[in-house]
Amino acid sequence: MHPKYFDRQALTACWREGLLAQAVLGNPTGGYGRHPQLERFRSSPSPSSAVSVFLGGIADEADARGYSFNRGKILPAEGQVDLIPVTTAQLAYEWGHLRAKLERRSPAVAALWEGTELVAPHPLFTVIEGPIASWERPRG
Numbered sequence: 001m002h003p004k005y006f007d008r009q010a011l012t013a014c015w016r017e018g019l020l021a022q023a024v025l026g027n028p029t030g031g032y033g034r035h036p037q038l039e040r041f042r043s044s045p046s047p048s049s050a051v052s053v054f055l056g057g058i059a060d061e062a063d064a065r066g067y068s069f070n071r072g073k074i075l076p077a078e079g080q081v082d083l084i085p086v087t088t089a090q091l092a093y094e095w096g097h098l099r100a101k102l103e104r105r106s107p108a109v110a111a112l113w114e115g116t117e118l119v120a121p122h123p124l125f126t127v128i129e130g131p132i133a134s135w136e137r138p139r140g
Contacts, residue, residue: 001094002120003061005113007106010098011062015069018055022075025051036135044084049077050124057123086121087130093138095119 003011021038025047044050055074062069095116102110113119121127132138 003058007109015058022051039135049081052077053081053124083126085128086125089132093132
């Protein structure tokens with residue numbers, strides 16, 4: 001989903017995880033190289049470039065909030081990066097997961113988005129109808 005919905009903790013975690021994904025896609029060894037959420041980026045014709053665009057969107061939100069994420073860590077994207085499809089059910093699932101975290105650790109941020117049912121995707125993604133992603137492991 002769009003990083004505007006994130007609290008500080010989610011924004012920084014997403015940045016760290018995105019940097020890890022960038023490293024893994026550049027050198028896919030080790031356990032994290034098989035992480036199911038990397039399938040999002042692997043579905044792109046240029047996975048490394050897709051992660052670069054993803055990280056750019058996270059850094060843009062950090063800039064808007066006055067945070068200082070080091071854009072020098074983002075590898076340059078090569079060529080045009082196509083939007084990656086995300087299904088309506090996957091986006092709703094991720095929103096429910098984030099909303100629960102926000103209610104526990106950042107009630108003021110949760111209150112900002114109270115009543116929001118349909119959220120915007122990260123700028124790298126385009127929404128299509130469909131179920132939760134096959135790689136997702138739904139929680140309780």
